[in-house]
Amino acid sequence: xxxxxxxxxxxVRRRGQEARLRCSPMKGHSHVYWYRQLPEEGLKFMVxxxxxxxxxxxxxxxxxxxxxxxxxxPSILRIQQVVRGDSAAYFCxxxxxxxxxxxxxxxxxxxxxxxx
Amino acid sequence: EDKVVQSPLSLVVxxxxxxxxNCSYEVTNFRSLLWYKQEKKAPTFLFMLTSSGIEKKxxxxxxxxxxxxxxxxxxxxATQTGDSAVYLCAVIASxxxxxxxxxxxxxxxx
Numbered sequence: 001x002x003x004x005x006x007x008x009x010x011x012v013r014r015r016g017q018e019a020r021l022r023c024s025p026m027k028g029h030s031h032v033y034w035y036r037q038l039p040e041e042g043l044k045f046m047v048x049x050x051x052x053x054x055x056x057x058x059x060x061x062x063x064x065x066x067x068x069x070x071x072x073x074p075s076i077l078r079i080q081q082v083v084r085g086d087s088a089a090y091f092c093x094x095x096x097x098x099x100x101x102x103x104x105x106x107x108x109x110x111x112x113x114x115x116x
Numbered sequence: 117e118d119k120v121v122q123s124p125l126s127l128v129v130x131x132x133x134x135x136x137x138n139c140s141y142e143v144t145n146f147r148s149l150l151w152y153k154q155e156k157k158a159p160t161f162l163f164m165l166t167s168s169g170i171e172k173k174x175x176x177x178x179x180x181x182x183x184x185x186x187x188x189x190x191x192x193x194a195t196q197t198g199d200s201a202v203y204l205c206a207v208i209a210s211x212x213x214x215x216x217x218x219x220x221x222x223x224x225x226x
Binding site: 033035041042043045055056059091106108 | 150160161206213214216
């Protein structure tokens with residue numbers, strides 16, 4: 001029973017390029033959350049999605065960042081025209097569903113993005 | 117805005133010591149408080165606390181929640197070098213997202 005799978009584990013991009021981060025939730029989980037952890041800081045919420053629906057994107061920067069969770073396939077966090085300040089670890093978590101909001105979220109291993 | 121504050125930010129102890137990590141919160145519509153351990157990669161789940169005054173235990177780790185005073189503590193007894201990590205406290209409030217504290221960096225020296 002695989003856990004939350006994220007890929008790639010490490011991603012290096014030059015300034016101005018696009019970064020695509022993928023997250024496959026645990027089997028049976030239909031809710032996905034993205035968090036960002038800047039160096040020496042705690043995790044900060046970015047966006048919460050369920051299949052084909054963005055539930056809460058209040059933590060997402062207004063420009064250059066977007067997220068989706070299509071009916072088929074993984075959730076994608078997309079960062080356009082990356083800048084050095086985007087360098088961080090991006091974690092994805094999944095949970096069974098809204099009706100089980102008190103269930104702990106399970107985290108993937110994260111994608112470490114480095115912008116050079 | 118929901119807020120979670122952890123203390124201390126950093127702690128250095130010797131093997132065998134007992135440590136207490138603190139987490140206080142100010143959130144709207146509190147649902148649960150969670151503790152995670154992070155060792156250079158993904159946070160791994162330790163405890164979820166929903167009710168006040170009920171201690172949760174797992175080996176040398178234990179945690180309790182006080183919903184009246186809005187805080188939780190995580191205790192680790194007989195610490196080992198493998199306990200060295202960042203311990204994260206998070207709260208689920210309105211919606212389903214987690215609001216994290218800054219974490220406590222615990223270093224256990226041999």
